[in-house]
Amino acid sequence: MEIKKSGMIAIVGRPNVGKSTLTNALVGEKIAIVTNKPQTTRNRICAVLNRGECQFVFMDTPGLHRARTRLGDYMVKVVRDSVADVDAVMLLVEPIPHVGGPEEELIQRIKGLGVPSVLVINKIDTVKKDELLAVMQAYGEKHSFNAILPISAKNGEGLEDLLQVLGEFLPEGPQLFPEDMVTDQPERQVCAEIVREKLLLCLDKEIPHGTAVEVTRFVERDDEVIEMDATIYCEKDSHKGIIIGKGGAMLKKISTLARQDIERFMGTKVFLQTWVKVKENWRDNLNLIQNFGYRDE
Numbered sequence: 001m002e003i004k005k006s007g008m009i010a011i012v013g014r015p016n017v018g019k020s021t022l023t024n025a026l027v028g029e030k031i032a033i034v035t036n037k038p039q040t041t042r043n044r045i046c047a048v049l050n051r052g053e054c055q056f057v058f059m060d061t062p063g064l065h066r067a068r069t070r071l072g073d074y075m076v077k078v079v080r081d082s083v084a085d086v087d088a089v090m091l092l093v094e095p096i097p098h099v100g101g102p103e104e105e106l107i108q109r110i111k112g113l114g115v116p117s118v119l120v121i122n123k124i125d126t127v128k129k130d131e132l133l134a135v136m137q138a139y140g141e142k143h144s145f146n147a148i149l150p151i152s153a154k155n156g157e158g159l160e161d162l163l164q165v166l167g168e169f170l171p172e173g174p175q176l177f178p179e180d181m182v183t184d185q186p187e188r189q190v191c192a193e194i195v196r197e198k199l200l201l202c203l204d205k206e207i208p209h210g211t212a213v214e215v216t217r218f219v220e221r222d223d224e225v226i227e228m229d230a231t232i233y234c235e236k237d238s239h240k241g242i243i244i245g246k247g248g249a250m251l252k253k254i255s256t257l258a259r260q261d262i263e264r265f266m267g268t269k270v271f272l273q274t275w276v277k278v279k280e281n282w283r284d285n286l287n288l289i290q291n292f293g294y295r296d297e
Helices: 019-027 070-082 101-113 129-140 159-167 187-202 237-244 246-266 286-291
Strands: 005-012 045-051 054-060 088-093 117-121 147-150 212-220 226-234 270-278
Touching: 005 019, 019 045, 019 054, 019 159, 045 159, 054 159, 088 101, 117 129, 117 159, 129 147, 147 159, 187 212, 187 226, 187 246, 226 237, 226 246, 237 246, 237 270, 246 270
Parallel strands: 005 054, 005 088, 088 117, 117 147, 226 270
Antiparallel strands: 045 054, 212 226
8 A cells, every 4th residue: 555644753751661662562573672671772763664554653762861871871862862853752651640750851852842742651461440540640730642542562452542543643745764674773783782682681780781782794695594793892801701601601592592583583594603892881982882883863
């Protein structure tokens, strides 16, 4: 069907409310990495969904938080810039009848934009339905949202209703991305993010937040097997030892899990080699932050 309406929709909220889970659920593919740790997403990620006459371009953003490093400053700037030029905004919140500081700031930005806004209450599978009324009332007193919708990104409840509402906000115009494109991220970047996801899943405390991943080699062989080298950067020698693990066991576990997901994403066999290097305090080094792909453009 010919695309007649298309538009950019920002998904914003505090860390760990389910923005990446919702992005993946809406487009039906794993575009953004997902963990139970806050501040998983570092860059703005565009995910594209063609539905009937509509092309939705969802912008998954980092969670708005108090920055403690230059990388954190970059992530907060991404959030603030992402709502500057969109056709609609989704504020994603948890089913808690209290409007916190990050939500207050985002609501003020939404008010200044003057674009349609939808309050999306996620994780409704974790509360009783009658508890949602207090949440709706608390946020309704702060801003006149165009719609308030309860959903569960995890099990898909309410997503069809959400798409129907968002479709009303898309302006008329041609599609913004080709029909077969589901994300604006290069394949190398998606693969690097998958490795970083496994670091977040397998490692505890602060260590995974101090890591960055760079795909340094990406070769497609004639037999369609992809050969890939990925370098994991961490901030301390002691962290390097933990990432590698006893006899290389932890690095092998991380690499195996990453390879399985990369193969699903690429649709072919992948030969993945991983390496670990130390770059002390890279999260406060602007040159290294940019080298690892965290740029303002």
